[in-house]
Amino acid sequence: MNQDSGSVPDQTPKAASRLVRRRRWVMGAAAAATVLSVAGLYGASFVQSPAQAAADTQAPKPSVITAPVVRQVMKSTVVLRGTFSDGQTVSATPTQVAATKPGTQSAALVVTGVFAQPGQRVKAAQPLLEYAERPVFALPGNVPMYRDLVVGEEGKDVAQLQQALETLGYSTGSDTTGHFGAGTASAVTRMYKHMGYAVPVSADTPGKAADTATPGGTGGPQQNKGLAAHATAPAVVVPASEVVYVPVFPARVATVPVRVGDVVKGPVITLARGDMTLTGHLDPSERGLISTGMTADIFSEATGVHTTGTVGSVGSLVTPGDKNAKDPSGTGDAASAGGAAYLPLTVKGNKPWDARFAGQDVRITLTAATTTEPVLAVPQAAIVARADAKTTVSVLEPSGKQRAVPVTTGVSADGLVQISPDHGSSLAPGDRVVVGT
Structure with a gap:
């Protein structure tokens, strides 16, 4: 049967195959074009013109x-470390218990009372502690207590005792300076009674007071009458175990290494012979910035205590191992400055140092106003x-x-x-x- 020109296209298998191949070719061409385009764009990103390359290698425009x-007052500030020390100290080390009457049985050296604490400021003739119920106290003076002083003794240590008694209001009567006579014995007795303790006496046979109360054992009728009254009394003694001398009062307690019940085997109390000293460790390169009288700000990070002072002096260079260096702190070997060479700088307090600074390592800030106005x-x-x-x-x-x-x-x-x-x-x-x- 024949078809005319208006009939449907040929649907034979051969024609269908040609159509499929044509569609695959079109799709492949489109895909290839897409790949080429992407590749071209990617490759173009790596291609620069000479002008662009030069622009990209230029240094960035500097920022300002x-x-x-x-407007301010100009100040020169130096910060350094410093250490508080006790300076010179004096210790009390009891070695025997004084008798209060002849024939008193000896007692053990045991601490029976502690009345002072480290950092405390104490007065003269104030009991600081006691051992075997005998007091340890301080008196004003510079000569160490190197022996027991008994009625009849003479020397500059006796003169120092008399001066201390007079300063405290205890008159030594007509005793000559440097001679421990009846007047001095009477003053010592009153001092001990005021402290609340029996006066110490010699364990020797009574009578020395009558023989040696005045030089040569002579005197007027009234003096001899007084000596006769002491003829049968034991001689008054000021024991070396009970007294320490400190130049200035109030004195500061440095250490109390004992407690009640401890057996005395060494110092029972140590007093500073003066106030604490503050020594800073100044970098030698900053010496030209520092002058005496410069304001100092002192701060302890450990305790939070703050105060002010002034530069007292700047010493000579201290180097590691230099034991002969003059360092107010007493070290002289640069150990406290971390082993580095330094100049010891002393700082004076505007008021007595706070006891909480004792032994502290502190920060010292030195400031000098270099202009009088902003x-x-x-x-x-x-x-x-x-x-x-x-x-x-x-x-x-x-x-x-x-x-x-x-x-x-x-x-x-x-x-x-x-x-x-x-x-x-x-x-x-x-x-x-x-x-x-």
């Missing part, structure tokens, strides 16, 4: 670093020295432009330099000066 002009100042990095010896700073204007301002420099401290704009130039606090790029 600025700092403000300030001045203009900029960082050291802002100063530009030109070839013509002129000094300028560069001010950054709000527009971004820089304006050179001729200035005259003054003192420097803590990284800042005092400046004064030259005549005809303007500079004010808050202006931004260039310190770097």
Whole structure:
């Protein structure tokens, strides 16, 4: 059967195959074109023109670093470490128990009372502690108590005892200076009774007082009458085990290494012969910044205690191992400065040192006002020295432009330099000066 020209296309298998191949070819061509386009774009990203390459290798445009002009009092500040020490000290080490009547049985050296604590300030003739119920106390003086003083003794230590008694209000009567007579014995008796303790006496046979109360054992009728009254009494004694001498009162207790019940085997109390001393360790390179009288701020990080003082002196260089160096702290070997060489710097307190500073390592800040009133100042990095010896700073204007301002420099401290704009130039606090790029 024949078909005319208006019939449907040929649907034979051969024709269908040609149509499928044609569609696959079109789709493949489209995919290839897509891949080529992507590859071209990716490859183009690695291709630069010479101009672009040069632009990409140029250094970035420098940024400007600025700092403000300030107005303030210029101060030079130095910070260093320092140590509080006791300086010279004197200790009491009882070696025997004094008798209060002839024939008294000896007692053990056992601590029976502790009345003072480290850091405490004490008065003369104030019981500090007791052993075997006998007191240990201090009197004013410089000569060490090196022997028991008994009625009839003579010497400068007796004169010191008499002076201490007179200072405390206990008259030594008509005794000559340096002679332990009846008047001195009476004063010693009153002092002990005021402290609440029996007066110590000699364990020797009574009668020495009558023979030696005055030089040569002679005197007027009234004096001899007084001696006769003492003829049968035991001689008054001031035991070396009970007294320590300190030059200045109130004295400060440095250590109390014993407690009630301890057997005395060494010092029972140590007193400082003066107030605490503060010695700083100054870096030798900073010596030119320091002068005596400079204000010092002292702070203990451990206790939080703060006070002020002034520089008293600056000593000679102390180096590690130098045992002959004169160091007020008494070390002299640079150990407390971390082994580095230093200059010992003494600081005097504006008032007696707080007892809580005892033995503390502290921070010392020394400040010297180098200008009497506020001045203009900029960082050291802002100063530009030109070839013509002129000094300028560069001010950054709000527009971004820089304006050179001729200035005259003054003192420097803590990284800042005092400046004064030259005549005809303007500079004010808050202006931004260039310190770097």
